[in-house]
Amino acid sequence: AEGIEVKLIGAWPSPFVLRARIALNLKGVEYEFLQEKFGEKSELLLRANPVYKKIPVLLHHGKPICESMIIVEYVDEAWPAAGRAILPADPYERALHRFWASYIDDKLNPSGAALSKTQTEEAKVEAAGQVIAGLKLLEEAFGRLSKGKGFFGGDDIGYVDIALGCFLGWLKVMEKTSGVKFIDEEKMPLLAGWAERFCAHEAVKAVMPEPERLEAFARKRAASAKAPPA
Ligand code: GSH
Structure with missing residues (x-):
């Protein structure tokens, strides 16, 4: 849907996708969960992650961020005011x-x-x-x-x-x-x-x-x- 600034391309059984969902939950960020069908890759996924073609991909204002732990760091940095730092400060x-x-x-x-x-x-x-x-x-x-x-x-x-x-x-x-x-x-x-x-x-x-x-x-x-x- 239009107007939703955060979307996550994923699938519920994927542990890597779960990382992104937990990070977003910790920060209280609402997102639209776009689930891939098992064994198929959507056009959106192929466009958003042409290198690995893997989930998860986070879309923030339409800009893709790939690789689960990079997404976790991105969420930590992009929503600093949400309290709860995911990485320590030191x-x-x-x-x-x-x-x-x-x-x-x-x-x-x-x-x-x-x-x-x-x-x-x-x-x-x-x-x-x-x-x-x-x-x-x-x-x-x-x-x-x-x-x-x-x-x-x-x-x-x-x-x-x-x-x-x-x-x-x-x-x-x-x-x-x-x-x-x-x-x-x-x-x-x-x-x-x-x-x-x-x-x-x-x-x-x-x-x-x-x-x-x-x-x-x-x-x-x-x-x-x-x-x-x-
Ligand atoms: N290093 C990647 C990450 O951390 O995000 C691994 C992601 C990954 O392996 N995702 C799997 C996937 O998209 C789902 S659990 N597999 C589809 C494929 O390999 O074509």
Whole structure:
């Protein structure tokens, strides 16, 4: 619709899209959610993100911003007066938070993706072990970044919370299908407590997809991948 200054091209099951939605919610920014159809790319998406052709894309007064964590930073900078800073003010602290967010995308997320693609039991165990080892590093980082508070960002959700928290729905699905507990209360008490607080946060709970809904989506996606092209 005309007159809406903020639009988000996305899809509800995408963890990367969820990052943008959480950032916008934190800042209290209203937006129009333009959902892509699964397996199709709209003209708008292709025009807005011709390089990667991926979601999310934020449109602010029609100008596209691509890449989920760049969108999160943009939202933080474009709505400074909304209170709630997503990145800390101190340059060193900012660098630390960016480091861990990059770690999540460059190291942890590829191991998660590898796990969902493995076929043999042996490869699954190996891949699950890598995800757990990757999360363990974040358990340690949580102690340092949170300074004893409830979130990586301290008292409230911040940059690393968004970077990692967006995967919690899919992680629960993977826990169910693989029988492996990735965030174990005994082995990772800090992350376990954090995950509950994150999902219950008012900027998150309305947009975090239910594991059951994600599972149904995954089943449909797998079925359509097997089906011959129409
Ligand atoms: N690095 C990108 C970001 O952080 O925004 C990743 C985004 C991404 O992988 N989006 C997926 C997508 O658009 C949906 S979850 N996939 C479509 C495709 O790869 O063609």
